[in-house]
Amino acid sequence: MPVFRTIDTGLRNGRAQIAFDEALIELHKAGRTPDTVRFLRFPPTALIGRHQAMSHEVKVAHCRANGIGLVRRITGGGAIYFDDGQIGWELVLSRKRLPMPSLGDYTRAICEAVAHGLSRTFGIAARFRPRNDIEVGGQKLCGTGGFFDGDTLFYQGTVLIDVDPARMMACLNVPAAKLQKRDLDKAEQRVTTLKTLLGGAAPEIAKVQEAVLLGLTEKLGLELHPGAPDEAEEALAKRIHDETIGTDDFVFEIDDPRGAEVSEASLTGAGGTVSAYVRLEGAGAARRVREVLLTGDFFVTPPRMVLDLEASLRGVPVAEVGAAVDRYFAASRPDLLTIAPADFRKVIEEAVAAGGAG
Secondary structure (H helix, E strand, C coil), rough: CCCEEEEEEEECCCCHHHHHHHHHHHHHHCCCCCCCEEEECCCCCCEEECCHHHHHHHHHHHHHHHHEEEEEECCCCCCCCEEECCEEEEEEEEEECCCCCCCCHHHHHHHHHHHHHHHHHCCCCCCCCCCCCEEEEEEEEEEEEEEEEEEEEEEEEEEEECHHHHHHHCCCCCCCCHHHHHHCCCCHEEECCHHHHCCCCCCCHHHHHHHHHHHHHHHHHCCCCCCCHHHHHHHHHHHHHHHHHCCCHHHHHCCCCCCCCCEEEEEECCCCCEEEEEEEEEHHHCEEEEEEEEEEECCCCCCCCHHHHHHHCCCCHHHHHHHHHHHHHHCCCCECCCCCHHHHHHHHHHHHHCCCCC
């Protein structure tokens, strides 16, 4: 039976919470942190996925005017709003101690476990909905996501306890395509909360934590032992926050990719959205890729895959771009939870074609 430490880092600044994620991963990879379940909470914060463009996803001016934090996660996926009416949960574990074939298999198993715990505890019909949500009656109660880094799996999720959906959506730019896909007029219709499901009575934070742990214990067979963050984790988290994750350079690393000489294309499907922004150089037969930027709410593992794909295309002749994308995926074989190699090829080729012959 896999043994896990459980910790609660409470309410912290959003960038500090994400820095703690990175510290846990680094120390777990080094064998200095045990397999861990962590609970966390945020003040009002808009969080975007690792590969998203801030200004495309978030109403930045609104957030700044209303004291809402702006944060970039280290996991993929879409933009979310978080406040102290929600709780975050996450697992950092060795894949050897809980072996499964793919990120998709971990996603299903973990989401089904948490859904089971919530259902048993609160008498609701929570269910896993691919690609990575837990829903009740077609409305989202939990969003999740994660990735592999070597043997270490990092997987995180949320539970909406008591939040004003209108306030949530006032911070976010939700694409019309997402609403049309679910036949919704407003983004607020997409989500629900435990308070709503329980008839207006929001459960205590501790009760929600118990529900998550119940599901992980009964469905995944985890043996859980209460613990606390240690000094090494706190010190490394602070350093990561101050040097990278807590800085505007990281948070706005991708902001608004549009600009002069940039051609673009987007593809939205069942697995989410991917966009490609391309600069070309040269003319005629010498036309080639100068740089490519890929954004979207997709999940890939390892996360550096996107940067590696972008780098592999620099200097590639435009006529060879599609083949270069195929070669990259054949050689690297990343784990793609929500999107296929063909989707990347299609959107990149369309952006290149939009750049013209030069």
